[in-house]
Amino acid sequence: EIVMTQSPATLSVSPGERATLSCRASQSVSSNLAWYQQKPGQAPRLLIYGASTRATGIPARFSGSGSGTEFTLTISSLQSEDFAIYYCQQYNNWPPLTFGGGTKVEIK
């Protein structure tokens, strides 16, 4: 099973600032990585797939990078609606599909 580790667990950022979230895989997942955003009481929403491709309707301030075992989600200028929990998920080796533990982006 591929273990996905996200860091930090919590990121405190001021509106308008850049946020950088990390996701590490226990073995290479190539570029088979997705990012999701989840707000309280809501289902997750797909942001990024293929490590760097934005899903339909996702603003350009969200960008993904990386391959192999190291991945980054960057939010270039945080908006109020971006404060949420972010999860990475690998789909290179399955079953099982595996998620990271999440990074909570909170208002500083």
Place this chain on the structure above:
Amino acid sequence: EVHLLESGGGLVQPGGSLRLSCAASGFTFSSYSMTWVRQAPGKGLEWVSAISGSGGSTYYADSVKGRFTISRDNSKNTLSLQMNSLRAEDTAVYYCAKDVGSNYLYYFNYWGQGTLVTVSS
């Protein structure tokens, strides 16, 4: 517009059973793999089970293997999860999610709103 609506959650005693359903609309249901993902209270996401578009292939997390059974009825656009021998650690919101693939597992571009399963005496 894609729509996924889960139902069937509720309170059940340890050792009991529950059947979850997910009604799908807005896409060709039989063309896509479907997945159940759960989230324990205050915790992260955990993949539970998946089924290919045809229903011919099923996959399970080790934590539920032998206790849960995933199925689908492509004539009724419905996904199901039969959960037996439930444990307290199965308490979670259960989401059904649409995969982007048909025969393989990838990532999920649509999610339902979830149904809460509580296992407690």
